[in-house]
Amino acid sequence: MAELLIVDNDQLARREICTIVKESKYHFLSIYESSTVQRGLLLLKQSQPSALIIDLSLPDMDGIKFGRTALQLYPSLPVIVATQLKMFELAQDAINSGFSSYLLKPLSKNELIETFDRVLAPEISSELNMGTNKRSGQFLSDIKNPIESTIQYIQMNYGEQLTLKGIADLVYLSPSYFSRLFKEDTGMTFVEYLSFVRVQKAKGMLRLSSLPIEVIANNTGFANSSYFATAFKKIVGKTPSEYREQFHWKSRASLKADSGR
Known part of the structure; x- marks a missing residue:
């Protein structure tokens, strides 16, 4: 959904990545951070998110183990390591674990953007096409992990009319x-999470397409454009039109700067 998650207990390192992203062609990414x-x-x-950037020296879990856990949850997720550790064994473990890239700190802007071009651009394009075409993927409920199954189902079918009872029935719970x-597992109620996912999907469509807002509202499962605008502003702090204009203005400013060189 055109989001980037950074998990690194070094605040300066996270800030460095944020700066690189915001000053690049990937400035439209919404960035989440955790230490x-x-x-x-x-x-x-x-x-x-569309990609995960992790350090290997994390305070509460080994970074390799965390990356593997993330891939167990989302097998197609690009996992990018950003670390000061130059040990060959760690790089080999990362590769064998299915991670997408192993970058050394301090990060090179060109190297990070080239990595995004390789692993992130195709992911964003795929997500946008999925949202526009409203295609539902195959779903298999895992009764041992009902909340993970629910999250997978919502991510695949956010454009459909979903209800708490209907989802509960799918995972065989009252x-x-x-x-x-x-709520215990995600920190949100079902309704809050569903609205959150739909708004995040809509943000990507607003940034990356010229689809009318009414069409985006429909494609992301909102009953009408008015309810969509209300939910969007509650979560984002801007209306869909204001949000889109913000990124289109940045794109126009970037093009103007390039033409003046």
Whole structure:
């Protein structure tokens, strides 16, 4: 959904990545940050980002183990390591674990952007096409992991009309127990999470397409454009039109700067 999650307990390192991203052609990415794996896992489940950047020296879990956990949840997620550790064994572990890249700090702007070009651009394009075409993927419920199954189902079918009872039935739980379990695991109610996912998907469409707002509202599961605008402003702080104009203005400013060189 055109989001980037950074899990690194070094605030300066996170700030460096944010600066590189904001000054690049990937400035449209929404960036989430965490200094711990515990918080990072929560953000990962809530937003299911387009890419994950991790340090290997994390305070509450080994970075390799965290990356593997992330890939167990989302097998197609690009995992990018950014670390000061130059040990061959760690790089080999990262590659064998299925990570997408192993970068050394201090980060090179060109190297990071080239990595994004390789692993992130195709992911964003795929997400945009999925949202525009409203295609539903195959879903298999895992009764041992009902909330993970629910998150997967919502990510695949956010454009459909989803209800708490309907989802609870899919994972074989009573609505009341499912509701309590979902809030404990994600930090949000089912309705809050569903709105959050739909708005995040809509943000990507607003940034990366010229689709009318009414069409985006429909494609992301909102009953009408008025309700879409209300939910969007509550979460983002701007209306869909204001949000789109913000990024289109940045694009126009960038083009103007390039033409003046």
